[in-house]
Amino acid sequence: MPHDHHDHDHDAHSLLPSDSALRVKALETLLTRKGLVDPAAMDAILDVYENKVGPQNGARVVARAWAEPAFLAALRADTTATLEREGLLGRQGEHVVVVENTAEVHNVVVCTLCSCYPWPLLGIPPTWYKSDAYRARVVREPRRVLAEFGLVLPDGQAVRVWDSTAEIRYLVIPMRPEGSAGLGVEDLTRWVTRNSMIGTGLAERPA
Amino acid sequence: MTRVHDMGGRWGDGPVDPAPGEPLFVKPWHRRAMALTLAIGAAGRWSIDASRYARESLAARDYARLGYYEKWLAAVANLALARGLVTRAELAGAEVAQAPLDPKAMRAAQVEAALRRGSPSLRPGPAPRFAPSDLVRSRLPARNVMIDGGHTRLPAYAAGHIGRIVRSHGCHVLPDSNAHLLGEAPEPLYGVAFDAADLWGAPERKGDEVMIDLWQSYLEPVA
Numbered sequence: 001m002p003h004d005h006h007d008h009d010h011d012a013h014s015l016l017p018s019d020s021a022l023r024v025k026a027l028e029t030l031l032t033r034k035g036l037v038d039p040a041a042m043d044a045i046l047d048v049y050e051n052k053v054g055p056q057n058g059a060r061v062v063a064r065a066w067a068e069p070a071f072l073a074a075l076r077a078d079t080t081a082t083l084e085r086e087g088l089l090g091r092q093g094e095h096v097v098v099v100e101n102t103a104e105v106h107n108v109v110v111c112t113l114c115s116c117y118p119w120p121l122l123g124i125p126p127t128w129y130k131s132d133a134y135r136a137r138v139v140r141e142p143r144r145v146l147a148e149f150g151l152v153l154p155d156g157q158a159v160r161v162w163d164s165t166a167e168i169r170y171l172v173i174p175m176r177p178e179g180s181a182g183l184g185v186e187d188l189t190r191w192v193t194r195n196s197m198i199g200t201g202l203a204e205r206p207a
Numbered sequence: 208m209t210r211v212h213d214m215g216g217r218w219g220d221g222p223v224d225p226a227p228g229e230p231l232f233v234k235p236w237h238r239r240a241m242a243l244t245l246a247i248g249a250a251g252r253w254s255i256d257a258s259r260y261a262r263e264s265l266a267a268r269d270y271a272r273l274g275y276y277e278k279w280l281a282a283v284a285n286l287a288l289a290r291g292l293v294t295r296a297e298l299a300g301a302e303v304a305q306a307p308l309d310p311k312a313m314r315a316a317q318v319e320a321a322l323r324r325g326s327p328s329l330r331p332g333p334a335p336r337f338a339p340s341d342l343v344r345s346r347l348p349a350r351n352v353m354i355d356g357g358h359t360r361l362p363a364y365a366a367g368h369i370g371r372i373v374r375s376h377g378c379h380v381l382p383d384s385n386a387h388l389l390g391e392a393p394e395p396l397y398g399v400a401f402d403a404a405d406l407w408g409a410p411e412r413k414g415d416e417v418m419i420d421l422w423q424s425y426l427e428p429v430a
Contacts, residue, residue: 020277021236027280028243030297031287035306036250037313042242044318049241050231053322091245091325095376097398112215112362114259115275120325124231124241128223130275136217139364140403143411148223159403159415163215165360166396166420167255167328168376200225 054123055194057088058171061121062197063188065098066176076100079171083121090120093169099162100173101199106157107172108146108199110138111164118169122194129198139163149200172196174203209349209363210356211270212263216364216407240276244283249313249321253286256386260358261286330393332378335423337397341372342429345399345421351383352424358386361425365417368405369429373418374398381422395423 031037061083065072074082079096083089089096096118099107111117112135117125128134138145142159146152153159162170174196180188180203195201214220232238248258261282265273273281287293297303308314313321337343347367351357360382376396384392401417403410 020234020240020274020280023277024236024240024243024280026300027284028239030293030303031243031247031283033303033305034292034297035309035312036252036287036292037243037246038308038315040315041249041313041318042239042246044315045242045245045322046238048319048322054231087323089325090323091321094325094327095329095379097374110215112364113212113360114262120323126226126229127233127275128225131223132214132217132271133220133223136214136220137223139417140216140407141411142415145223149225155412159412160400160418161416162418163362163365164420165362166376166379166382166422168396168398168420195225 049119049124053090053120055121055192055197056189057123058118058121058194058197059189059192060185061086061088061098061171062173062192062203063185065173066180066188067183067185072173075173088120092116093118093120095168096121096171097168098171098173099160101175103175104157105160106146106153106199107160107162107170108138108142109162109164109170109172110135112136112139113163113165116164116167116169118171121169121171122197126194146200149195151201172199174199174201177203177205179205210263211267213349213363215362237276240280244276244279245322246313247283247287250309250311252290252292252311254380254385255326256358256380256382257286257388258282259382260386261289263358328380329376330378330380330391332393333395335375335395335397337372337375337395337423337426337428339372339374342369343372343397343399343426344369344429346425346427351387353383353389354387357383359383359425361421362419364406365401365419365421368401370399370401370419370421372397373400376420379422381424383422383424397421397423397426399426 075098079098115130139161142161190206191203193201196203262278349361349363349366351359378393379396381392399421403415
């Protein structure tokens with residue numbers, strides 16, 4: 001064996017699957033053999049959430065809410081019906097309500113009991129959203145938690161924490177930043193971050 | 208009383224790690240765990256409510272120890288066993304012959320439409336008893352009144368508090384019933400605002416609120 005392979009050999013064990021990787025493989029094999037799951041359907045599910053559904057969907061809703069008063073009015077009147085017309089409802093986002101941030105009120109969303117999240121609009125939730133720390137703390141001390149995201153709220157702004165206990169999913173419409181005046185929907189979409197639609201961040205000028 | 212998943216307001220969890228730039232799936236096996244859970248879920252063998260109940264019913268030490276997708280897998284295994292789809296021996300690795308694909312199993316060609324359709328929980332049902340601005344008191348203790356230790360969606364931190372109805376969501380499937388195969392039992396669902404000072408005693412700021420979606424049977428009128 002050539003000498004320069006030595007450094008690669010001592011950690012070759014890390015190429016083996018972890019316990020959890022073995023567990024998922026065992027369960028996938030079992031359910032597939034039982035005819036309960038089609039691996040091709042699993043691949044199609046992954047294709048949806050890796051390539052088609054993600055925060056870009058929600059960002060477009062927010063950008064249009066900023067740019068098109070009639071669309072914002074429709075969202076306010078009936079978010080679910082409006083998103084249905086746009087083809088933006090789906091699994092874990094069958095019923096949706098938008099909540100708008102203002103100078104007086106900042107909204108932030110959590111699911112303390114599990115990890116409910118508006119999948120058709122934001123995709124798969126990030127680890128922090130599903131973490132014990134976020135679930136346990138953001139209802140009791142939202143301002144301290146938001147500060148951990150670098151978001152310090154002025155004392156004049158009240159916080160509303162939305163605990164998603166039912167099948168209603170909440171999408172935060174962040175305040176439109178100064179400096180975005182005059183931009184069209186496509187440009188505005190780039191100002192809308194995932195976290196700004198959960199309430200742990202603000203919309204911001206794209207890098 | 209409550210279970211380990213019901214952690215809203217709990218002390219002692221340390222800081223949140225925002226992990227900017229985190230990949231969609233942190234570990235490669237998370238991809239298969241997510242897809243497997245959604246694929247078997249779409250076969251209609253159990254509801255989202257049963258699925259949540261299976262996750263929160265894990266032993267407290269397992270719930271705390273296992274990661275998000277590990278809990279998903281554990282719940283799928285437990286539900287598959289409970290519904291008679293697999294045996295303990297098969298979960299432990301016994302040989303299984305290849306069976307034909309179940310007629311109810313989700314096919315690749317059905318995936319996009321099925322994910323777009325989802326499983327709406329809105330149903331026809333009784334007229335709402337409460338209207339926006341009504342004051343209500345939530346059940347104390349937070350519990351499933353049909354099944355001891357059963358599924359409920361009233362967080363313990365909000366039990367026994369006075370809230371204000373802010374929105375009527377229409378009638379929705381009642382998880383307390385549906386999770387236990389007792390029927391969908393739809394009833395009016397409301398958005399309810401609770402004052403942070405009432406919930407926590409010492410709020411970070413006067414006027415902050417927690418908004419919670421609660422079913423009508425969780426609530427009683429406040430005169």
